[in-house]
Every structure is written in structure tokens, then in C-alpha cells.
Amino acid sequence: MAAEVITTDDLHEFKLELMDEFRKLLSEQKGVSTKKWLKSDEVRKLLGISPGTLQNLRVNGTLPFTKMGGVLYYDSQDIHSILEQNKIS
Template identity: 45%
Template sequence: MEKRGKQTEQSSALFTHQLVTLADLEKFKEQMLSEMRKLLAGGGAQLAKQWLKSREVRKLLDVSPGKLHAMRASRQLSFMRIGGVIYYDRADIDRMFERSKTIAVK
């Protein structure tokens, strides 16, 4: 049975002298979309980057470069500098949001 499975696998391989049909392309598209859906559904939280650059943090917090510098200087937001590039830990930003959150009263 293994031999037969290998033959099927080899016969389904694409060689340079073969043509790709529209049905082949449709099948490939469906396989790719299926794999992408699995990745997006299963790892949504994993897609978030752990380390963000200043530009990304400014966009996330909607603050100016000066305000972000002031937040670093006042130690509201921890950071790390590597080779002149400043990085911020996403978890620190999330904690800052949690500390700043107010509780709504009904």
C-alpha cells in the first residue's frame, strides 16, 4: 500500500512539461484559504507582536513623539534601546491601560 501511495504522490507532483488547469488553480486557492483561516482563527493572540517600535506605540496610543518621550522620561512607560531604536513591550502597554482604566458606574 505504501508503494501505491508513493505513486499517487509522484503522479500529483507538477513537472515543467505539465500544464496547470483552472481546476488546479481553484483547488490550490481553496487549500491556501483554508490554511490561512486556520492560522488566523487559532493564533489571533499570537499574531500580536511583543516588541513595538516608537512609531507603532505612538499610533496605538495616538500620541505625539514629544508626549511619548515625556512618558518615557516620567517612567510611565518602560522601554529598551538597541542600536538607537527604542522598543516597548506590548505587555507593559497593556498594563498601563489597565492601571489607567476607570470603572463605570451604572
């Protein structure tokens, strides 16, 4: 069985390739929230809607939410699934 020698140049090249892959993954995630729970202001910024519109989505049952200590939280997965359900082809 032959042994393969890894040089510092090989490691440097591997590091550069790995960093490029990380950059690509991060750029693909740009604008997509990675948090599980979002607050009202984050949801409004994400959807580009006013506080009144967000309230209407809550009141009519379109957007589920959780309230803890006076703070409203929205599941990011719920938001994405609602957007997918209402997508026009």
C-alpha cells in the same frame, strides 16, 4: 463498533465552519497588536499620541522601554498593563 463514513461534502462543510471561526478570531484581534516588541511609531499610532508625549512617558518612567542600536522598543504587555492600571471605571 460501527464505522462512520466521511464524505467530501462533510469535509467541505467542516472547512467552511473552520474558516468562519478563523475570521471571528481575527476580527476580535483587530487593533490589538500581536507583536511582543513595538517601535516608537507603532506605539504612537496604537495610543494616538505625539512623539513629545511618548518621550514624556519615557522620561517620567510611566512607560518602560529598551534601547538597542539607537532604536527604542516597548513591550506590548507593558503598554496593555499600564492602560489597565489607569482605566477609569
